Amino acid sequence: MSALRLRITMPALAVCLGLAACGSGQSILQAGNEPPPPTTAAPSTLPGQTTVPTLPPTTLPRPIDSLPGCDVEALDIAAAGGPVEIVFWHGLSNELKRELERITDEYNSSQDRVRVRLEAQGTYEDNIDKYLQSNTDNRPDLVQLPEYAVQLMIDTESSVPVQACMEDAGYAAAELLPAALTAYASESVQWAMPFNVSNPVLYYNRKVFRDAGLDDDKPPLTLAEVSAYGQQIQQTGAASYGISLDSAPDGGGGWFLEQWLAKEGELYSDNDNGRSAPSTRVLFDGPTSVALLTELQQVVTTGGGVYVGENPGGQDHLLKLADATTPAAMTISTSAALGPVLKFVEGGIIPGIGVEDIGIGPMPSPNGAPGALIGGASLWITAGHGDAKAAAAWEFITHLVSAAVQSQWAAATGYVPVNSGALALDPLQSVYADDPRFRVAYDQVAQAPDDPTFAGPVIGPLREVRVTAAAAVGKILSGGDPATALADAAALATDLIASYNATRPSN
Amino acid sequence: MASVRLESICKTFDGVAAVDDVSLEIHDHDFMVLLGPSGCGKSTLLRVISGLEEPTSGDVFIGDVLVTDVEPKQRDVAMVFQSYALYPHKTVQANIEFPLKVRGIATKDRAARAAEAAESLGLTEYLHRKPAQLSGGQRQRVALARAIVRQPAVFCMDEPLSNLDAKLRGETRAELVALHQRLASTFVYVTHDQVEAMTMATRMAVMSRGRLEQVGTPAEVYARPGSVFVAQFIGMPPMNIFPAGAVEASDVLVGVRPEHIAVDDAAPLRATVSHVEQLGHETLVHCRVGGVNAVVRLDSDAPVPAAHSEVGLVLSNRHHFDPVTTKRIDTAGDR
Amino acid sequence: MTRRGPSRVSSHAHGRSHGRARRDWGLAAALLAPSLSILGVFVLYPLGRAILLGRQRCDPSGDNCRTNGWHQYVDVFRSREFQQAFGVTFRFALMTVPIGLVLGVALAVLVDKQLRGMGAFRTIFSSTVATSVAVASLMWFFLLEPSVGVLADWIGGTAKNPGLLHSEGTALWAVAVSSIWANLGFTFIVVTAGLQGIPADLYESAYVDGASGWMRFSNVTFPMLGPTLLFASVVLTGRAFQSYGEFDLLTGGGPNGSTTSLTYLIYGNNSLIKNDQGLQSASAVLLFIVLLALALLQIRGVEKRVHYGN
Incomplete structure (x- = not known):
C-alpha cells in the first residue's frame, strides 16, 4: 500500500517542483513576443506596457467612401422576382426570443419583399464567437451583437455601416435616441443600429425603506445617500444590509465602472474612449477612479452595504434582497431584469415581498449625475452578400426600430425603446403610465449628455478589459487597496489592448 | 480432531428444499465422503457444516459443541473449494499464511508453519510464485496447504479434484488418503465421483434429492446397497434391476450386479444378446432378459457370445428391493 | 498439395x-x-492545426496572424496565468479523484449484497450518470447560493457570507464537491461491475478462515478491484483535467482567479485570452501533453502493482 502511494505521489511531486522552478512570472499576453530590449530602452514606455509596437492612430474621421456601400434600391429590383431571404443571427433566449420571433413572423407575413429567417445562436458570446470564426459566406446577413463588441466588429471589416444605408435612403433618424445612436458610432461613422437598450438601475425594497423610516418614493441618488440609507436601515433593524454590490464583468465590476466614470465626466480609455481613434490604453486608474472606488468600498465597510462576490450566475445581488435571514434592501442591476424580477416576485415564492414592494430608481453615482451609458445590443449588416441582401437587412432594421415595433418590443420585454415616438403609442404608452418603474431606464438614456465620455469606451478586447476591471473592483470591495488594485488592472488592460492592436488589420 | 453431528438438518432456498431432514454422525478421524449426483444437496450440507450456510432448521455439533449459530471463525473448520479460491494477487506463501494472519499470529511463526505445510505438500520451491504461475495440481496443493496450516478440527472439501485431469486425479486421491492418515483429522469430502468415494472414504453418505440414502463403509454400501438408487449409483456399470416376476417368481424387485451374472448356455434363464462391448480388461454384454435390458460383465478371457444369439444366464448375489419404497429387503442367504 | x-x-x-x-x-x-x-x-x-496555431498570435477573427515560433509554447507554459491555472487544475484533480474513488468504492461495497431493496439504492447511486454537468452544476449552484441556498443556510458562516463559491479559500472545494457528486455515478457503476467480477468463493474462503469484514475488504475486495480502480482513476483524472462546465457555471473562474482551471483559461468567457486563438491553442496543446504524460505515469506506475486476474 505504502509503495503504491509512493509511486503515485513521487511523479506528482516532481511535476509540482518542476512547475515552481520554471515559472517566468510574466503574463501569458507576452507569450511569443520578443524579449524586451536591453535596459538602454527609451523611457517613453509606460509602466506595464508591452513592447509590442502599437499602431499610429488612424486619421479622423474615417471616410465613409472607404467602407462597403449600401444601395437600398437594389431590393426593389431583386424583390420583383420574389422576396429576398435574409438570415438573422441573434443572442436572445426565452421570452425575449419568443417576442422577437413574434415580431419577425408578423413582418414576414405583412409584406412580400423580404423574408427574415431567425437563427438563435445562444448567448451574445456564442454569437460573437461564431461570427468571428465564420468566413464571409457562412456569416448571416444581419447580426445582433452586444455593446462591448463594437471595436471588435469594426476590426473584422465585414460590415456595411448602417450610416451608408441611412444616407442612401435619406433615412430620418430624428426620432431615434441620440445617445443610443452614439453608442454605436465611432470615428464619425454610424456602424450599427441600436435595437435593444438597457442600463443599470437601482432596485430597492419599499417596505424595508418604510420600516426604516425612509421615504420610499425617494431612492438614494448619490453614494453618500446610499451609505446613509444603509446605515439607517441597519440601525433600525429594517434589514441586515443596505445595498448589495457585486463585481461581475457585465455588472457591478466591469459595466458599472464604465457607467460611473461616464457619470463623473471621465474617459475610460484614451483617444476619446476610442471614438476618435482606436484606444491604446485605459485610464481607469486615475485619481477620480481611485476616489470613486474608495467611496464604494466605504459603502460596504461603513455604509451598511454587502459584497456578494463575482456573481457568475448574474443573480446573487438580486437574490440577496430575497435572503430569508440576512437580506439587503437595495441593489443595482440591469433594467432588463425588471420584467423577470417582477414575474419572479409575482409567483409569491419570496415571503414578505410583493410586486408593489419593488422600487426602481436611477443608478446612484458619486455625485448623483443623471444619465447612463447604453447597454444591450445593436444590429449589424454583413458586407459581401450583395446589395439586395444588405438592402433587405436595412429594410428589416428600419421596421425593427420603427415607433410601432419599438412600442411593442419595449412593452413586452422591458427594454428601453430606441425610438422616442414609441412613447406616444400603445402598448408602451400605457405600460409607462401604469408602471413608471419601467420608465426609469428610458429617462436615464434620455437625460444622458451627448458627449464622448457618455458614449462609453470602444475597445477591441473590451470584454477582457472588463474582466480585469471587475477583478480589481472585487478586490477593492473585499477590502483591497483601491489604488493598487486599479493600477494592476489598468496595466493588464493596457497589455490586452497592446496585444490586440498588434494583430489588428492594417488600417 | 473432532466428530461432527448433524441433527435433522433442513435447508430451503426460496421454498425449495436443498437438504431435507438429514441426520448424520461423522466420527472423529473419519474420511467421510458425501456422494451423490449434482443437485442432491451434498455441497449445501458441507456448507452448513463449515458455517457458510445457516440451516433452516436442525442443529450442527462439532465435538460436543452446538455450533448452529456460530460463525465459521469459531468452528475450527477449514475448507478447500472446487476452484481452490486462491488469492491471485498473493504469493503462494502469503496464500498459505493467510488463515494464520487472520488469527493474528506473529509473522515469524506464520512463515515457519507455512514452510512446514508447503514442505509436506512439495510446494517449497513455489512459495514466491503467484497462483497464475502454477499448474492446476500445484494450485490444488496450495489450497490444501492453506487448509492444513491451520490444523483445524475438521477439513471440508468441495470436489477438490474435479478440475484436475484424470491422471493427476488418481495420484492426488492417494495423496489425500495419505494426508488424512498423517493428520489423523476429520475429513468431510463432497464428490459426485463414486471412484473417489470408494477409494478414499472410510465412511460414505450417499445422498439423493436432499435426502440421505445410506451411510456406511464403501464395502458395506457396495455389498448391501440400501435402495435401488444406491444400488445403481455405486458400481460401474450399474446394477441390473429386474421387475417383479422377470427373473424369479416373487413380487419384489431383484437387483444383480453385472459382475455377478455368468453365461451358461445350459442355464434355464434365457437372454438375447443385443450387442457386445469389448473393453480389453472386461467385456460387457448387453442383452434382453424377461422383457428388460440387462448388462453382463465378463472377464476378458471368457468366451464372447455373438450378437443376436441366445444365451443362458446364471445370477448370483441377488439383492431384493421393495417395489413401492425401493428400499432394500433383507432376506436370508443373499450375502 | x-x-x-x-x-x-x-x-x-x-x-x-x-x-x-x-x-x-x-x-x-x-x-x-x-x-x-x-x-x-x-x-x-x-490537432496539427492547433499545434501550428499555438506558435501564432492572431486577431480575434483569425485572419491576421503573426508567427512567433515554438518558443511561444515555452512562454505560455511559464506564464503566470498558465502556471496558476495549472496549479488550480492539479489541486482540483487531487481533490476530486481520491475522494471520488473512495466514495464510489464505499457506495458500491455498501450495496453489493443480495438484499431486498438494494436495486433501488443501486439506481439512486448510479443516477448521477444520467445527470448532465450543466444540471448538476446548476443544482449545486442553487444549493450553495448564499441568499436562497438551502445548504448555505444550513452550513452558515462562510457559506452565508460571502458564500462557499465566492470565497477564495473554499471556491475550488465547492466546485470539487459538485464534480465529485456528478462523477460518483460513473465510479459507482464501474466499481460495482468490478465487484461482480470477484469470485464469491474468495470471500467464502476468507470467511471460513475467520477474516473480518475489513480484512475481507483489504485482502480480497481492494486488491481484486485493482484494474477497475486503475481504469477509474485514469478516467477520473482525465475528466478532472478536462472539467469545464462546473467552473463555467459555478464560479466563472473566480473569485479572483482561484478556480480558473486550464480549460477555463482556454475557453472561458472571463478568460484573459478569450479571443486570442494562438494562446488558446498553445494552452490546449500543453494541456494535451500534460494529460498524456499523466496517463502514462499512472499506467506505468500502477500497472505493475495491479493484478489482472487469471
Whole structure:
C-alpha cells in the first residue's frame, strides 16, 4: 500500500517542483513576443506596457467612401422576382426570443419583399464567437451583437455601416435616441443600429425603506445617500444590509465602472474612449477612479452595504434582497431584469415581498449625475452578400426600430425603446403610465449628455478589459487597496489592448 | 480432531428444499465422503457444516459443541473449494499464511508453519510464485496447504479434484488418503465421483434429492446397497434391476450386479444378446432378459457370445428391493 | 498439395505468401480507409492545426496572424496565468479523484449484497450518470447560493457570507464537491461491475478462515478491484483535467482567479485570452501533453502493482 502511494505521489511531486522552478512570472499576453530590449530602452514606455509596437492612430474621421456601400434600391429590383431571404443571427433566449420571433413572423407575413429567417445562436458570446470564426459566406446577413463588441466588429471589416444605408435612403433618424445612436458610432461613422437598450438601475425594497423610516418614493441618488440609507436601515433593524454590490464583468465590476466614470465626466480609455481613434490604453486608474472606488468600498465597510462576490450566475445581488435571514434592501442591476424580477416576485415564492414592494430608481453615482451609458445590443449588416441582401437587412432594421415595433418590443420585454415616438403609442404608452418603474431606464438614456465620455469606451478586447476591471473592483470591495488594485488592472488592460492592436488589420 | 453431528438438518432456498431432514454422525478421524449426483444437496450440507450456510432448521455439533449459530471463525473448520479460491494477487506463501494472519499470529511463526505445510505438500520451491504461475495440481496443493496450516478440527472439501485431469486425479486421491492418515483429522469430502468415494472414504453418505440414502463403509454400501438408487449409483456399470416376476417368481424387485451374472448356455434363464462391448480388461454384454435390458460383465478371457444369439444366464448375489419404497429387503442367504 | 522436396515446397510457399501479403495490404488499406479518413479529418488534422496555431498570435477573427515560433509554447507554459491555472487544475484533480474513488468504492461495497431493496439504492447511486454537468452544476449552484441556498443556510458562516463559491479559500472545494457528486455515478457503476467480477468463493474462503469484514475488504475486495480502480482513476483524472462546465457555471473562474482551471483559461468567457486563438491553442496543446504524460505515469506506475486476474 505504502509503495503504491509512493509511486503515485513521487511523479506528482516532481511535476509540482518542476512547475515552481520554471515559472517566468510574466503574463501569458507576452507569450511569443520578443524579449524586451536591453535596459538602454527609451523611457517613453509606460509602466506595464508591452513592447509590442502599437499602431499610429488612424486619421479622423474615417471616410465613409472607404467602407462597403449600401444601395437600398437594389431590393426593389431583386424583390420583383420574389422576396429576398435574409438570415438573422441573434443572442436572445426565452421570452425575449419568443417576442422577437413574434415580431419577425408578423413582418414576414405583412409584406412580400423580404423574408427574415431567425437563427438563435445562444448567448451574445456564442454569437460573437461564431461570427468571428465564420468566413464571409457562412456569416448571416444581419447580426445582433452586444455593446462591448463594437471595436471588435469594426476590426473584422465585414460590415456595411448602417450610416451608408441611412444616407442612401435619406433615412430620418430624428426620432431615434441620440445617445443610443452614439453608442454605436465611432470615428464619425454610424456602424450599427441600436435595437435593444438597457442600463443599470437601482432596485430597492419599499417596505424595508418604510420600516426604516425612509421615504420610499425617494431612492438614494448619490453614494453618500446610499451609505446613509444603509446605515439607517441597519440601525433600525429594517434589514441586515443596505445595498448589495457585486463585481461581475457585465455588472457591478466591469459595466458599472464604465457607467460611473461616464457619470463623473471621465474617459475610460484614451483617444476619446476610442471614438476618435482606436484606444491604446485605459485610464481607469486615475485619481477620480481611485476616489470613486474608495467611496464604494466605504459603502460596504461603513455604509451598511454587502459584497456578494463575482456573481457568475448574474443573480446573487438580486437574490440577496430575497435572503430569508440576512437580506439587503437595495441593489443595482440591469433594467432588463425588471420584467423577470417582477414575474419572479409575482409567483409569491419570496415571503414578505410583493410586486408593489419593488422600487426602481436611477443608478446612484458619486455625485448623483443623471444619465447612463447604453447597454444591450445593436444590429449589424454583413458586407459581401450583395446589395439586395444588405438592402433587405436595412429594410428589416428600419421596421425593427420603427415607433410601432419599438412600442411593442419595449412593452413586452422591458427594454428601453430606441425610438422616442414609441412613447406616444400603445402598448408602451400605457405600460409607462401604469408602471413608471419601467420608465426609469428610458429617462436615464434620455437625460444622458451627448458627449464622448457618455458614449462609453470602444475597445477591441473590451470584454477582457472588463474582466480585469471587475477583478480589481472585487478586490477593492473585499477590502483591497483601491489604488493598487486599479493600477494592476489598468496595466493588464493596457497589455490586452497592446496585444490586440498588434494583430489588428492594417488600417 | 473432532466428530461432527448433524441433527435433522433442513435447508430451503426460496421454498425449495436443498437438504431435507438429514441426520448424520461423522466420527472423529473419519474420511467421510458425501456422494451423490449434482443437485442432491451434498455441497449445501458441507456448507452448513463449515458455517457458510445457516440451516433452516436442525442443529450442527462439532465435538460436543452446538455450533448452529456460530460463525465459521469459531468452528475450527477449514475448507478447500472446487476452484481452490486462491488469492491471485498473493504469493503462494502469503496464500498459505493467510488463515494464520487472520488469527493474528506473529509473522515469524506464520512463515515457519507455512514452510512446514508447503514442505509436506512439495510446494517449497513455489512459495514466491503467484497462483497464475502454477499448474492446476500445484494450485490444488496450495489450497490444501492453506487448509492444513491451520490444523483445524475438521477439513471440508468441495470436489477438490474435479478440475484436475484424470491422471493427476488418481495420484492426488492417494495423496489425500495419505494426508488424512498423517493428520489423523476429520475429513468431510463432497464428490459426485463414486471412484473417489470408494477409494478414499472410510465412511460414505450417499445422498439423493436432499435426502440421505445410506451411510456406511464403501464395502458395506457396495455389498448391501440400501435402495435401488444406491444400488445403481455405486458400481460401474450399474446394477441390473429386474421387475417383479422377470427373473424369479416373487413380487419384489431383484437387483444383480453385472459382475455377478455368468453365461451358461445350459442355464434355464434365457437372454438375447443385443450387442457386445469389448473393453480389453472386461467385456460387457448387453442383452434382453424377461422383457428388460440387462448388462453382463465378463472377464476378458471368457468366451464372447455373438450378437443376436441366445444365451443362458446364471445370477448370483441377488439383492431384493421393495417395489413401492425401493428400499432394500433383507432376506436370508443373499450375502 | 503434393510433396516434391523440401526446397521447392518452401520456395513455392514463399512466393505465394508474398503475393498474399500484397493483396492483404491492399485489402487492409481499403478497410482502414473509412476510419483513417475520419480520424484524419476530425482528429489528426485539427490537432496539427492547433499545434501550428499555438506558435501564432492572431486577431480575434483569425485572419491576421503573426508567427512567433515554438518558443511561444515555452512562454505560455511559464506564464503566470498558465502556471496558476495549472496549479488550480492539479489541486482540483487531487481533490476530486481520491475522494471520488473512495466514495464510489464505499457506495458500491455498501450495496453489493443480495438484499431486498438494494436495486433501488443501486439506481439512486448510479443516477448521477444520467445527470448532465450543466444540471448538476446548476443544482449545486442553487444549493450553495448564499441568499436562497438551502445548504448555505444550513452550513452558515462562510457559506452565508460571502458564500462557499465566492470565497477564495473554499471556491475550488465547492466546485470539487459538485464534480465529485456528478462523477460518483460513473465510479459507482464501474466499481460495482468490478465487484461482480470477484469470485464469491474468495470471500467464502476468507470467511471460513475467520477474516473480518475489513480484512475481507483489504485482502480480497481492494486488491481484486485493482484494474477497475486503475481504469477509474485514469478516467477520473482525465475528466478532472478536462472539467469545464462546473467552473463555467459555478464560479466563472473566480473569485479572483482561484478556480480558473486550464480549460477555463482556454475557453472561458472571463478568460484573459478569450479571443486570442494562438494562446488558446498553445494552452490546449500543453494541456494535451500534460494529460498524456499523466496517463502514462499512472499506467506505468500502477500497472505493475495491479493484478489482472487469471
